[in-house]
Amino acid sequence: MAKKTYVxxxxxALAEEMxxxxxxxxxxxxxxxxxxxxxxxxxxxxxxxxxIDTPISELGVAGAGVGAAVTGxxxxxxxxxxxxxxxxxxxxxxxxxxxxxxxxxxxxAPIVYMVQNGGGISAGAHHSQAVHPIFMNVPLxxxxxxxxxxxxxxxxxxxxxxxNPVIFLSPLSLTGSRADIPDGDHFVPLGKGEIKRNGRxxxxxxxxxxxxxxxxxxEILAKDGIEVEVIDPRTLKPWDEEMVLESVARTGxxxxxxxxxxxxxxxxxxxxxxxxxxFSFLKAAPQRxxxxxxxxxxxxxxxxAVIPSxxxxxxxxxxxx
Amino acid sequence: xxxxxxxxxxxxxxxxxxxxxxxxxxxGQLPGFVHLYVGEEAVGAGVCATLRNDDYIVSTHRGHxxxxxxxxxxxxxxxxxxxxxxxxxxxxxxxxxxxxFSIGMLGxxxxxxxxxxxxxxxxxxxxxxxxxQVSVSFFGDGASNEGSFHESVNLAAVxxxxxxxxxxxxxxxxxTPMEKVTGVRDIALRAQGYGIPGVIVDGTDALAVYxxxxxxxxxARAGEGPTLIEAKTHRKGGHAEGEKAFLAGGxxxxxxxxxxxxxxxxxxLLHKRMLEMGVATPNDxxxxxxxxxxxxxxxxxxxxxxxxxxxxxxxxxMWV
Ligand SMILES: Cc1ncc(C[n+]2csc(CCOP(=O)(O)OP(=O)(O)O)c2C)c(N)n1
Ligand SMILES: [Mg+2]
Numbered sequence: 001m002a003k004k005t006y007v008x009x010x011x012x013a014l015a016e017e018m019x020x021x022x023x024x025x026x027x028x029x030x031x032x033x034x035x036x037x038x039x040x041x042x043x044x045x046x047x048x049x050x051x052i053d054t055p056i057s058e059l060g061v062a063g064a065g066v067g068a069a070v071t072g073x074x075x076x077x078x079x080x081x082x083x084x085x086x087x088x089x090x091x092x093x094x095x096x097x098x099x100x101x102x103x104x105x106x107x108x109a110p111i112v113y114m115v116q117n118g119g120g121i122s123a124g125a126h127h128s129q130a131v132h133p134i135f136m137n138v139p140l141x142x143x144x145x146x147x148x149x150x151x152x153x154x155x156x157x158x159x160x161x162x163x164n165p166v167i168f169l170s171p172l173s174l175t176g177s178r179a180d181i182p183d184g185d186h187f188v189p190l191g192k193g194e195i196k197r198n199g200r201x202x203x204x205x206x207x208x209x210x211x212x213x214x215x216x217x218x219e220i221l222a223k224d225g226i227e228v229e230v231i232d233p234r235t236l237k238p239w240d241e242e243m244v245l246e247s248v249a250r251t252g253x254x255x256x257x258x259x260x261x262x263x264x265x266x267x268x269x270x271x272x273x274x275x276x277x278x279f280s281f282l283k284a285a286p287q288r289x290x291x292x293x294x295x296x297x298x299x300x301x302x303x304x305a306v307i308p309s310x311x312x313x314x315x316x317x318x319x320x321x
Numbered sequence: 322x323x324x325x326x327x328x329x330x331x332x333x334x335x336x337x338x339x340x341x342x343x344x345x346x347x348x349g350q351l352p353g354f355v356h357l358y359v360g361e362e363a364v365g366a367g368v369c370a371t372l373r374n375d376d377y378i379v380s381t382h383r384g385h386x387x388x389x390x391x392x393x394x395x396x397x398x399x400x401x402x403x404x405x406x407x408x409x410x411x412x413x414x415x416x417x418x419x420x421x422f423s424i425g426m427l428g429x430x431x432x433x434x435x436x437x438x439x440x441x442x443x444x445x446x447x448x449x450x451x452x453x454q455v456s457v458s459f460f461g462d463g464a465s466n467e468g469s470f471h472e473s474v475n476l477a478a479v480x481x482x483x484x485x486x487x488x489x490x491x492x493x494x495x496x497t498p499m500e501k502v503t504g505v506r507d508i509a510l511r512a513q514g515y516g517i518p519g520v521i522v523d524g525t526d527a528l529a530v531y532x533x534x535x536x537x538x539x540x541a542r543a544g545e546g547p548t549l550i551e552a553k554t555h556r557k558g559g560h561a562e563g564e565k566a567f568l569a570g571g572x573x574x575x576x577x578x579x580x581x582x583x584x585x586x587x588x589x590l591l592h593k594r595m596l597e598m599g600v601a602t603p604n605d606x607x608x609x610x611x612x613x614x615x616x617x618x619x620x621x622x623x624x625x626x627x628x629x630x631x632x633x634x635x636x637x638x639m640w641v
Contacts, residue, residue: 029494029495029497030494030495030496030497032496032497033495033496033497033568033571033573035495037567040571053497053501053502054502055463055466055494055502055503056433056434056463056464056466056467056494056502057466057467057468058467059468060468083432084432087432087467087468121353122352122353122404122415123353123354123431124353124414124415124416124417124418124431125413125414125418125431126417126418126430126431126432126435127417127431292635292636294635294636294639295413297412297413297630297635298352298353298401298404298410298412298413298414298415298416298418299352299404299405299412299413299415299629299630300352300404301404301412301629301630301632302404302412302413302630302632302634302635305632305635306635
């Protein structure tokens with residue numbers, strides 16, 4: 001075990017996978033110096049051919065990645081901010097995600113798109129959006145969003161080894177966070193959630209930066225005698241619905257906490273699944289805590305009013321009690 | 322003569338404002354991050370000095386200079402950078418999203434290349450409404466590798482729109498030197514591919530910028546179509562403030578390059594030229610500097626004493 005920052009964990013995962021498999025390569029804007037530093041230093045070890053600084057051309061780079069993937073390589077494309085995925089959307093949805101199915105199984109596109117997701121650092125509207133639901137709505141894309149440095153390392157390794165296109169979303173506000181990282185080839189399988197806190201009264205499902213907030217809420221609620229179970233699905237698609245349904249079968253109460261917007265957000269999907277498949281266990285209507293349905297304002301006061309707060313999670317849990 | 326003083330004033334307003342922003346940022350007084358326009362003042366000032374109040378500009382992530390060059394208000398800008406309710410965008414925009422529609426400043430833009438199509442649209446609008454307004458798109462060398470640039474130039478060309486594409490070529494996109502990621506040394510060459518004039522100008526020479534912009538604006542107003550202007554310039558500071566700590570010893574520009582650049586400070590150059598030409602006395606320019614510096618100081622006081630936005634205001638300015 002060693003305590004490391006989120007970006008150090010990302011770097012370790014990239015370096016280990018690049019050492020393990022010579023078909024893995026990295027490209028993106030400033031990956032050599034590393035804007036979020038997760039890629040910094042890799043060029044010294046892997047050189048120009050495997051650590052490629054690209055022009056600012058998201059659509060072209062995202063699509064070139066697909067071309068490399070269907071011809072035998074395993075590209076990792078670093079597009080920096082989640083919102084820059086919008087520029088690349090056509091190639092990700094129409095080529096990366098579609099290639100295998102549309103061409104009747106002839107191809108596979110093992111590619112990872114890495115970005116920082118969500119808000120919380122006053123980066124303004126264009127840089128502070130939780131974009132994951134957009135990708136959850138795309139068939140045959142995997143969507144991963146870790147909540148801490150250790151999971152990030154293990155999930156990134158799994159994403160790189162996966163034969164499908166994966167969107168890997170690092171919560172922007174966790175870039176500097178630290179966690180104990182297990183030694184060795186720490187691997188977290190895609191599609192497996194984790195119970196981050198056990199509790200008998202209420203089940204919370206939360207991902208990314210919302211996991212920590214939910215754990216803080218659980219601590220506050222424990223003082224009132226309410227024991228909250230906090231589940232982090234870690235992979236948003238395909239997601240570990242069994243883990244959540246099993247928990248709800250025990251608790252009978254459900255709260256979904258997600259930074260994205262309420263309409264068709266991740267919380268909507270979780271709450272809908274629980275309502276549909278665990279209805280008979282429910283003692284109260286499932287509740288959602290989502291980002292407010294407005295753009296991300298710059299002012300820290302306004303931005304924190306838009307992103308779900310610990311207080312809002314506490315209030316939602318009290319509503320289902 | 323008056324025009325030269327006007328251009329110099331715009332440049333110095335930008336410089337003093339940006340220097341203050343840099344200090345405030347380093348003291349941790351500003352949320353978010355800021356990209357300063359220091360070193361590139363001659364481009365925004367030279368171009369905007371050819372424009373009317375009702376002409377349009379669309380800016381970039383490095384946008385403070387464009388707002389000031391078009392006649393923006395220090396107080397409302399500074400308040401926005403502090404995230405205050407009195408800011409241009411009521412604290413909702415921040416450094417990368419300042420706009421002043423009353424002076425045709427249609428907004429800065431956090432997305433590289435994201436503003437270029439809008440500038441074309443404003444030009445299209447002027448043409449369809451039958452006015453003689455022109456529209457200017459400012460963007461960087463890095464942005465010229467985005468699809469939005471290529472699509473926009475072609476669209477403006479085939480529609481013969483009153484648009485100036487002004488590429489501020491500071492030779493870097495973040496920390497990546499242009500030649501590593503761009504197939505041509507001169508962005509102006511790309512104009513050929515779309516059948517419009519492409520002009521290269523020394524972006525540290527404000528009067529030269531003014532001249533080429535004047536020609537392009539005259540063409541645009543006369544209905545003769547768009548021009549691509551490439552202003553070769555440099556940013557004196559980092560890509561974003563706080564870059565040094567962030568790079569943690571990482572270097573991407575040589576000391577030699579930095580020294581060369583310092584010798585081509587557009588404000589020092591124009592200052593010298595104005596004295597030589599007898600446009601102003603050293604005393605005049607010193608007084609001008611003091612007036613501007615005072616206005617910057619006042620804008621900080623204004624921002625500080627301004628109220629924070631109310632949390633409920635997240636639900637304001639939604640649907641029309
Ligand atoms: C679509 C998009 N991609 C990447 C970024 C990150 N980014 C911000 S500024 C910048 C460099 C832009 O270079 P250039 O256009 O030359 O402008 P300069 O910063 O040099 O003024 C990059 C890559 C962004 N904001 N938007
Ligand atoms: Mg540049």
